[in-house]
Amino acid sequence: MLRAFKFNIRTKIAIGYFLILICLGTSIVTVTDRIEALQNEVETITTRDVEVHNLIASIQYDAVSMETAQRGYIITGDESYLDPYDKGKSQWESNYNSLYTYIADNSSTQKQLEEIKLTIQEWISKAAEPTIEMKREGREADIIAFFQNDVGKQRMDSLRSKFDAIGNQEVQATKLHIMDLENKNRILTIGIYLLLLAATIISFMIVSFVSGSIVKTIKQVVETIKEIASSGGNLATRIKVNSKDEIKDLGDATNELLASLEAKSWIQSKVAEVATMTQGINDLQVLARTFLTKVAPMVNASYGVFYIRKGAGDQQRLEKLASYASSGEDAGKSEIRFGEGLAGQCAIEKRIFLINQTKDHAPLISTGLFQMEPRSILIVPVEYEDRLEAVIEFASLESFTTQHLKLMEEVEKDFGIAVNNVAGRMEVERLLSESQVLTEELQMQQEEMRMTTEHLEEQYLVAEQKTKELEKAKEELEDYSEQLEKSSQYKSNFLANMSHELRTPLNSILILSQLLSENENHTLSEDEEGYAKVIHTSGTDLLKLIDDILDLSKIEAGKVILTVDEVNLTEIPELMKLTFNPIAEKRGVAFAIDMAENLPAVWYTDGQRLQQILKNLLSNAFKFTEKGSVRLGFDHTDDGMLAISVTDTGIGIPKDKQKLIFEAFQQVDGKTNRIYGGTGLGLSICNEFVKLLGGSIKLDSTLGEGSCFTVYLPLLSQEMVDIIQMAQMEASAAIEITGTEQPEQTQPSGEEAAEEHVAGCVFAGKKVLLVEDDARNVFALVNALENKKMQVTVAGNGRACMDLLKDNKDFDLVLMDIMMPLMDGYETMREMRKQPELQAMPIIALTAKAMKSDRDKCLEAGASDYISKPLQMDQLYSLMQVWLTKQVGS
Template sequence: MLRAFKFNIRSKIVIGYFLILICLGVSIVTVTDRIEALQNEVETITTRDVEIHNLIASIQYDAISMETAQRGFLLTGDESYLAPYNKGVSQWEANYNSLYAYISDNPSTKKELEEIKVTIQDWIIKAGEPTIAMKKQGMEDDIIAFFQNDVGKQQMDDLRTKFDAIGNQEVQSTKLHIIDLENKNRLLTIGIYVLLLIASIISFMIVSFVSRSIVKTIKQVVSTITEIASSGGSLATRIHVNTKDEIKELGDATNQLLASLEAQSWIQSNVAEMATMTQGINNIELLAQSFLTKVAPMVNATYGVFYIRRGTGDQQRLEKLASYAGSGEETGKVSIRFGEGLVGQCALEKRVFLINQPKEQAPLITTGLVDFEPRSVLMVPIEYEDRLEAVIEFASLESFTSLHLKLLEEIEKDFGIAVNNVAGRMEVERLLSESQVLTEELQMQQEEMRMTTEHLEEQYLIAEQKTKELEKAKEELEDYSEQLQKSSQYKTNFLANMSHELRTPLNSILILSQLLAENENQTLNEDEAGFAKVIHTSGTDLLKLIDDILDLSKIEAGKVILTVDEVNLTEIPELMKLTFNPIAEKKDIAFVIEMDANLPNVWYTDGQRLQQILKNLLSNAFKFTDKGSVQLRFEHTSQDMLAISVTDTGIGIPKDKQKLIFEAFQQVDGNTNRLYGGTGLGLSICSEFVKLLGGSIELNSTIDKGSCFTVYLPQLSQEKLDSILLAQQEAAAAAELMAAESEVLEQEMIQQITENARTSEFAGKKVLLVEDDARNVFALVHALESKNMQVTVAGNGKRCLEILRSESDFDLVLMDIMMPLMDGYETMREMRKDSQLQSLPIIALTAKAMKADRDKCLEAGASDYISKPLQMDQLFSLMRVWLTKQVGN
């Protein structure tokens, strides 16, 4: 019964508090009861003692009053003196009885009190009444004779003595009562402390039990989450909590999150596997068959068909291209019109169809022995740029899950591109083949026509040819200036296209190299895992460079579309703090953000571009600042401009370099890249984005004191936005006109850097590698040593010269160009000054691939030149040439 009840944390705490309150209540009730009893006892004793003393005094007073009244009457004969006497006689016995009731439990006092009674009665009988009677009868002589013996005086003296004795006894009794009360009070105090101690112990035990029941389960959850979060943790791990409280709910919620992450990880790994699978396939049928073979097991499908779109307009149809686990050509229709059946409807509506437990369906799934009817059928459209390319149909003995649908949705996003690319390449090859045939036929026809008319038109053709040549020369001269302007655009388009083309294989490189580097299955040795880490790190750096080039090329090609909306300026500081506070804390630099008091809350501009400008400027500021501060300030100028300044206390920029740094791939000097990293594209991108937003950027800098970049941005009205968009559209139109020429240029450049590899033996050759980048050193040393070469590494030019002075028997030198302290150019010049090193082959390695850089390397003393990223087959081929020449010499 209790196990079924849900004890949440609040219930446990409330029960704990309730039990503690019960303990405190019991303690309070016990102490209160004892205090009340003690108080009642004190009141009883106090009242009794006071009453006893009062009664003793009253009886004594009555006796004295009777004696005094008696003597006054005897002396004066005035009967008014008898009033006190009569009153004393009438009330002393009542007071005596009351006193007797109080002290009847004390035998000694009781005896003395009884003697007092006898004495009073005896006095009244023997002294009081007789003398008063004598006085009333005028028997003066008898009275005098009576007083000569005066028995009454002796009785009264004896009575006073007894009263004093009783009073003293009662005083002693009161003192004893007081001592007894003090002892009881002391015991009460000790009892209170004991009760408080017991209540505290019980409360502590209750609190410990409640807190332990809560903390124990929390620690269990935290321990499991920590294990999952560790590098070796598995997403398949689940949290098990036995308690039925909020912690169990937390554990269940965490388990749901882990299940979601595990599913997402499964989807991502399969999507990456599919992306790798499609690389290098140039046949649509092979692509379709590979897709079905790969995807069907992922979604537990036991049958699959791949339909490709054919035709255009109303003639569009789906043709069966490949199947998975098909039972023959009769399974599945060969051709389906758009809208025909569910497959045709899927193609027409371009949406997913899922049918569970189809009725009266002919068996599709077969083995060698039996046929099965599918439990679930799934049809998925494959699209590219909102155009249908294919339809995939799967059937399964089990129901398709939401995870399967999510996987297919993710795969479909990129697979449409692969289908379109492969189909496009096949169509291009077909058209090229047809074009070649037609060209040959046309050339034959032209040759025949020329031969038949040559003798009639020879002179005319010669004159016409000269005229055309003159016109062509004139057109070429007119187009020359235009081509000069277009050349920059060619470069931009080429960079943009190449950036897009590079990202696809690079993504695969990053994913696969990361998987290899993690080496979860421990299938790679330490060196191989190291290779993978270097590949992944280099790929990440390359991806950042490609992103920067892509942004710059989009701007220059006019393909950046502005999205103008209300930008909340009050939110930007928090966004910047989230990004750069960790960097500031790591470098121990103050990061200050100031907002002008009259700054409006909302500004009309492109918020995404504005944030990119700020991030680039702040990244530069933190990169070049080692101490001091970086300040970001927003102001509203009197010209209704938004002024944003980024001020740092870094290395500063010389005045002669302040315009140069806004150009692409430019930095202050060669050492800047080596010391601080970067490509030199950040400020160029900032400058171009500021221009697009209709603003300007200013720089104020002093060497070793810091720099201040100030961006001025206007409010973008609809009129300004329309003019910017018009300029972008014109640039984009120009870019499209030059697309064909850009593709030709791209092919030519690719052909220039492609060489056929040859193999040779390098065993025993001594190579000096001069390179400062640890990643390149790691990769090159292992590649060269794999050819059994002896490799010596120098981290810079000075170290290279020191090594060569000590040993000059190297067969070849691989020289990096951009290095700190002494770059490759200066090092090669110094080497060639030495007569022993003039014939030593030097191959220059540089990331710059321009013709002027090659000439500069050769002028500095390089034997040959190769650009980065290095193709090892090219490098080995080049090394083979120079090593062969060295042997020949």
């Protein structure tokens, strides 16, 4: 039964691979099982140890927090200090219970943990609670007496020692676990090597057996092929193979190859005969007749017609030039238009047509006795340089074979050259006969040409004059373009300088008005405090106007650089709610956000510009809506666009102003006595940003009923992203005014619940060196900092700062302005950092010229941190607190 089964090479190799895979699979399963077991053990130990250490730290932290809060309350009497105490008191038992569960297998550690619990409970009941109650009742003498004995401190010291003991025990247990795991890992490594060695040996044996059974048969075939090659190239020889595998298939394929080579050899010999036959012929009719006589017997054709191309363009046609075994004048049409019948279609498509089984047609092939119907028709185009030269049609009593078709394809390649050459020679002879007649005509025309030449010379002079005028106009246009470019540069420089000049006085206005509005010293009346708030609000509005103008200027100058990245659409509604819910509540307007179900989670666009667009549109909607609702909707269009709509029930926009409002400084109520404020730049900036993102804005509004602004944004493809990023790289060297962008601020570390008086303690008595040339800012900042009990020294420029630091380096912090005369902030900071004793001094850079690369420039020059003007004092205080705290800690 096994002998009857065909063990081909694939089966043999498959069996070999199968056996190898079994060996490898067994090894892999064994190794994987051991690795998974080891990995699970590692994960279990790691998770337990980490959690135990975390819980010990949490309990210790809760105990320390309770002790610190208790002492803070007793010292200050401030109830807010008891918040960490109450929080620690409620959390430590939960952490203790979790830790007790984890160490259930260690009775010694559990006993120590129970002692810790008892110590904490005794401290709470005998030290914390009594002293807190004494403080609430004002029993200061009892508190002093209690702390003279300080029983609570003894318990907390004991508690720390016990925590350290438990921690050391857990560290030792972890080390033992690690040593055990290392031993198991070493054993596993040795086992893997042994398994790999065994699998390699078995695989080598299997491969040797299978390859031997295949090579033996292949050698037999190779010997047969050598015999064929040594027999003088007899392509009629065939290979015989008795095996029942792919070697037999190889022999059969080789026999087919020999048959194919034999057929190709026949074709090449016939092509050579045809090529030799066409030599020396100078007449197309003789060429056509000779070709049919030679080729028709080669393809077993009983009838043939040769058509030559005539005419040009739409007038092209096929004319009958010669025939083979024709019967009378009716055998074959004398003329065929391109596209008429199969021969005409062959002339258009320039491909071979083969028609078999031509039944129920008139007899075509005739002998002396009778006429017969052809069984197969073959129509062949003849081309030269992709241009049709002729069409040949053969008819046969038998079907044309594939070999006949290949022969005609090869013959057609070279025969087109012969047809073109003969036609060219005939055309040359015709042209020679005509040239004599043309020569006489040319002599007559030469005289006329002389006159024409003179006229052309006059026209050339006129054209030359016009060319000079055009070149002059071109130069004028280039000069005008250069002037426009300079004008744009002047505008950019003007706006950058104006940004600095406006922000500098605005900085002092905002700082002083904020100090007045806060009225910490209670020196202002309620009305005066209100006046200060109005001044601060007006300054903030003026800053927003400056930012809008700078944004619009950047757009007009083409210097807005997009940052394209993934934007999470699910986060945008929360950001908008956080910003506009307070506005909606204040105005009594409903605010809703709708998200379509088919929205993708991520969209490729500039997230910052998208948020700016939405904030501008929503701000407009709330400003012009007194009652009703404002709705923000997100949807996905059929053509792949993101559709974001902002709909309100406000005053609406009349038809004649719906295009006007997208222009700068335009509003719906654009009268001198208008009701609504604003500059009219928001929608103009939105429109330009949407265009930059490849989208559009659609407005649908009815006067008195409300408006709906819909923004359509495309999903930027990777190619578009690459283009934008390339543009960003090219524009990165250009200076860009970033009026609306605030540089990143360093956020203070530590507990977020720190109270204001803690910051006050940090600031009190600190020595600050303020380097600033503007007297208004000096006055504002000195007053603000001295209100925080700081000692402020002022230097008017960088050179004065360096002179001051020569004699006195005892400053806790330096506030450094950038734009100063004589020696600017960059140079001053570099000089300071060159001195070893000043390298660790915190320096916070202040600048009103908010350029894109200012932050990096400041940090490179030696600044510790950076903040832009107009200053927000809360941010400045927070930044100063961070660096003053770091300085104390270091």
